[in-house]
Amino acid sequence: MISGKLFERIESLRLENVTKKYGENFAVRNLNLEIKGGELLILIGKSGSGKTTVLRMMNRLIEPDSGSISINGIDIRKFDPIRLRRNTGYVIQNIGLLPHLRVSGNIGLIPKLEGWKEEKIQERIQDLLNFVSLPPQVFTDRYPHELSGGQQQRVGLARAMVMSPPLFLMDEPFGALDSLLRAQLQDEFYRIKKELGRTIVFVTHDINEAFRLGDRIAIIDNSELVQVGTPQELIFSPSSNLVAEIVDSKRKYRHIDALKVKDLAQPLDKRYILDSGLSAASVLDHMSAEGLEIALVFDSPENSGRVGLTDVMKAVSSGKSLDEALKPLPLFSPETPLLEALLRLKTGGGSIGLVLENDKPGGILFSDRILQNLV
Amino acid sequence: MKGDKLTAWSFNEIFAEIQRVWTSQLLSQRTLEHLYMFAIALFFSFLAGVLIGVLTYRNPRFADPIFNSLNIVETIPDIALLVLLLPVFGIGKTPTIVASILYSILPIARNTYTGLSNVPGEHIEIAEALGLTRREILFKIRFPLSLPLIAGGIRIAVVFTMGVVTLGGLIAAGGLGAALQNGIQLYDMGTILVTGIWIGILAVLLDGAAGLIEHILQVRYGK
Amino acid sequence: MILTAELLQATLEHLVLTYTALTAGILVTIPLIFLSLYSARLASMIMRFASLVQAVPSFAVVAFIVPLIGIGFMPAVLAIMLRVLLPTIKNTYIGLFNVDSTLIEASKGIGLTDFQILKHIRLPNAYPAIFAGIKFAAILANSIAVLTALIGGGGLGPIIFEGLTNFNTVKILTGVLPVIGIALFLDFSFSRIEQRLTPEYLRK
Ligand SMILES: Nc1ncnc2c1ncn2[C@@H]1O[C@H](COP(=O)(O)OP(=O)(O)OP(=O)(O)O)[C@@H](O)[C@H]1O
Numbered sequence: 155m156i157s158g159k160l161f162e163r164i165e166s167l168r169l170e171n172v173t174k175k176y177g178e179n180f181a182v183r184n185l186n187l188e189i190k191g192g193e194l195l196i197l198i199g200k201s202g203s204g205k206t207t208v209l210r211m212m213n214r215l216i217e218p219d220s221g222s223i224s225i226n227g228i229d230i231r232k233f234d235p236i237r238l239r240r241n242t243g244y245v246i247q248n249i250g251l252l253p254h255l256r257v258s259g260n261i262g263l264i265p266k267l268e269g270w271k272e273e274k275i276q277e278r279i280q281d282l283l284n285f286v287s288l289p290p291q292v293f294t295d296r297y298p299h300e301l302s303g304g305q306q307q308r309v310g311l312a313r314a315m316v317m318s319p320p321l322f323l324m325d326e327p328f329g330a331l332d333s334l335l336r337a338q339l340q341d342e343f344y345r346i347k348k349e350l351g352r353t354i355v356f357v358t359h360d361i362n363e364a365f366r367l368g369d370r371i372a373i374i375d376n377s378e379l380v381q382v383g384t385p386q387e388l389i390f391s392p393s394s395n396l397v398a399e400i401v402d403s404k405r406k407y408r409h410i411d412a413l414k415v416k417d418l419a420q421p422l423d424k425r426y427i428l429d430s431g432l433s434a435a436s437v438l439d440h441m442s443a444e445g446l447e448i449a450l451v452f453d454s455p456e457n458s459g460r461v462g463l464t465d466v467m468k469a470v471s472s473g474k475s476l477d478e479a480l481k482p483l484p485l486f487s488p489e490t491p492l493l494e495a496l497l498r499l500k501t502g503g504g505s506i507g508l509v510l511e512n513d514k515p516g517g518i519l520f521s522d523r524i525l526q527n528l529v
Numbered sequence: 530m531k532g533d534k535l536t537a538w539s540f541n542e543i544f545a546e547i548q549r550v551w552t553s554q555l556l557s558q559r560t561l562e563h564l565y566m567f568a569i570a571l572f573f574s575f576l577a578g579v580l581i582g583v584l585t586y587r588n589p590r591f592a593d594p595i596f597n598s599l600n601i602v603e604t605i606p607d608i609a610l611l612v613l614l615l616p617v618f619g620i621g622k623t624p625t626i627v628a629s630i631l632y633s634i635l636p637i638a639r640n641t642y643t644g645l646s647n648v649p650g651e652h653i654e655i656a657e658a659l660g661l662t663r664r665e666i667l668f669k670i671r672f673p674l675s676l677p678l679i680a681g682g683i684r685i686a687v688v689f690t691m692g693v694v695t696l697g698g699l700i701a702a703g704g705l706g707a708a709l710q711n712g713i714q715l716y717d718m719g720t721i722l723v724t725g726i727w728i729g730i731l732a733v734l735l736d737g738a739a740g741l742i743e744h745i746l747q748v749r750y751g752k
Numbered sequence: 753m754i755l756t757a758e759l760l761q762a763t764l765e766h767l768v769l770t771y772t773a774l775t776a777g778i779l780v781t782i783p784l785i786f787l788s789l790y791s792a793r794l795a796s797m798i799m800r801f802a803s804l805v806q807a808v809p810s811f812a813v814v815a816f817i818v819p820l821i822g823i824g825f826m827p828a829v830l831a832i833m834l835r836v837l838l839p840t841i842k843n844t845y846i847g848l849f850n851v852d853s854t855l856i857e858a859s860k861g862i863g864l865t866d867f868q869i870l871k872h873i874r875l876p877n878a879y880p881a882i883f884a885g886i887k888f889a890a891i892l893a894n895s896i897a898v899l900t901a902l903i904g905g906g907g908l909g910p911i912i913f914e915g916l917t918n919f920n921t922v923k924i925l926t927g928v929l930p931v932i933g934i935a936l937f938l939d940f941s942f943s944r945i946e947q948r949l950t951p952e953y954l955r956k
């Protein structure tokens with residue numbers, strides 16, 4: 155047995171002055187980067203800029219020429235590389251399922267080498283397949299070439315998760331997929347990411363993907379780190395023209411004046427809308443059953459509000475009524491200019507608004523969605 | 530009916546002729562002898578071939594000298610190899626089996642070596658990233674992925690071994706080659722035809738079986 | 753050596769037998785190239801048949817000739833030729849049809865006729881494989897030429913078999929060593945020609 159857990163949780167993953175050369179050429183040059191525990195950090199840059207190289211150094215597939223990489227303050231050179239890799243989930247650029255193993259064999263490979271009991275392996279495989287939305291009874295015994303690209307990618311993800319690693323390294327995991335499938339998997343991955351709550355380093359060269367998934371984004375160009383920050387930071391204060399160009403802030407924002415609420419509202423999802431007068435307890439049941447973080451109450455424009463899951467929980471435990479937990483809910487007409495709507499959302503302290511058509515709920519406006527859609 | 534001319538035979542005559550040859554040439558026993566030598570030779574070619582394949586993969590600097598020598602063995606006509614072994618092993622089954630093995634090692638060893646060395650880098654990369662050790666990569670990734678190619682080598686070896694074992698009839702090894710030689714020496718067309726066709730059928734069947742295994746492996750791995 | 757003149761004679765005979773059969777085999781293969789032009793299906797059937805029969809031991813093929821056309825030099829040539837045909841046909845086929853299909857599509861796209869595709873795309877691609885087949889066939893022909901002594905083909909075979917029946921090791925070696933010499937010579941010379949003929953871009 156090679157692994158035991160090296161660490162339960164990543165507190166920090168730090169690269170200091172890391173340099174890697176191939177011959178005379180720098181693949182990575184003097185890189186300093188700190189990844190915080192639990193965050194999803196995006197590495198983005200042009201082809202050949204050194205993203206994969208950075209990732210491969212993190213699980214010692216290659217060693218830096220100089221500089222150091224440490225996890226929770228311990229230099230990773232102190233870890234056995236095999237053990238380090240079994241504590242790291244790696245999803246590769248071109249999926250990389252092993253063609254001679256069935257889905258179960260691919261996912262169960264490391265557990266088997268680790269000497270897990272057969273039933274435990276099978277159970278884990280079933281759970282993971284369910285987790286990535288592949289019905290186990292259909293997919294367990296298939297060979298990789300009997301799967302579609304998207305299905306292969308999910309299996310690759312499940313395989314990376316099998317040892318419950320605290321750290322994931324993902325190298326353009328959706329790069330091989332067509333754009334529709336990619337969007338769908340990104341959405342799923344967004345959900346998974348929250349449930350996992352793990353530290354993830356994610357390589358992409360698709361800026362939309364970066365904004366959609368990343369907590370922070372590190373822009374690499376020509377083997378060097380150019381800027382690292384949240385999407386907002388990159389958009390509003392790009393450190394160079396290059397960054398501005400990559401986040402493409404100028405072009406997209408030119409149009410914002412012209413946009414109206416209806417342009418970016420989401421279609422109404424009925425699950426979010428509650429009648430007033432429900433008990434806090436039944437609302438809590440509903441929200442947990444539907445997996446909602448937030449819900450809206452709407453009877454009439456005068457009688458409306460929003461409520462978060464934690465507010466409802468508090469209300470239930472302290473025996474308050476639902477009305478007392480309600481917060482104001484901004485209401486918009488489809489024709490409201492987007493800038494005005496954003497301003498009202500911001501001053502109201504919320505991130506969600508309801509769009510009314512003829513005084514009836516017709517759509518929902520999420521401020522973070524707006525940002526994502528804009529960039 | 531010991532015909533020295535090929536004429537039109539009726540179905541009954543053909544059947545009677547097959548029966549005559551089968552009993553007079555002891556073809557049941559000859560077939561068993563034949564398959565016995567075949568199985569032993571193929572088994573040891575397989576062991577030695579895979580072993581050499583793995584060793585040359587682990588020590589690539591030996592690959593060239595070893596395969597070049599085996600290539601020379603391969604260039605020597607099988608019948609010549611067989612008689613060359615006579616001074617050492619005498620006549621009979623032993624030199625036949627040894628010659629078969631010498632002849633059949635190369636395709637298996639070379640295909641094993643090629644298979645192990647040429648597993649696509651992406652598979653190796655992902656195995657490394659998953660945290661497999663070098664040894665685990667060899668046994669869990671490289672070896673299974675080479676199976677279709679190794680099976681292809683075995684298929685070639687099946688044909689080689691069948692050929693050499695048949696030649697064994699010329700150096701008193703018994704087997705179906707002996708019946709064939711009897712037929713030629715007695716100028717007995719029936720014996721030549723029946724034995725020849727029977728050998729042909731066996732050879733094609735064994736080759737087909739090996740080919741089927743190769744094919745199944747290829748399909749399974751999505752090639 | 754006791755039988756110098758006899759040995760020389762036998763070796764010559766052996767070479768004649770080998771090369772005659774080899775040439776005949778190659779000459780029979782050539783029509784296949786043109787056949788493949790007109791019917792890929794027929795070519796594929798011939799190929800399947802060839803690879804099926806390739807499994808049959810040489811000894812059986814040689815013996816089989818006797819009931820068909822008797823014994824002597826010509827039957828020997830025919831036996832060798834039949835056996836030698838298989839690798840040349842197989843390799844020709846593999847070479848001609850293992851061309852990247854997108855390349856063929858592209859060639860059709862720019863307006864090449866089937867014959868032009870054969871001449872400019874398929875044949876150059878098939879060249880190394882065809883030649884490898886011929887080299888293999890030559891070595892095989894030399895080997896079977898020994899066996900055809902059993903059906904009166906002459907050459908070095910009779911010396912070997914005589915030695916075998918008399919347990920005369922010297923005699924066996926007298927016959928076998930030239931056979932091995934010829935085999936190594938064929939391997940060497942054909943490898944050299946192969947290197948010469950391989951187009952620049954295909955050389956390792
Ligand atoms: N094994 C190697 N040998 C030589 N050069 C290499 C090697 N691996 C990477 N490089 C070079 O290092 C540079 C960075 O490569 P890397 O794979 O990290 O780029 P990347 O950002 O992941 O690109 P992509 O988006 O195309 O995957 C490239 O110029 C590449 O050619």
Ligand SMILES: [Mg+2]
Nearest residue numbers: 205206247325
């Ligand atoms: Mg890359």
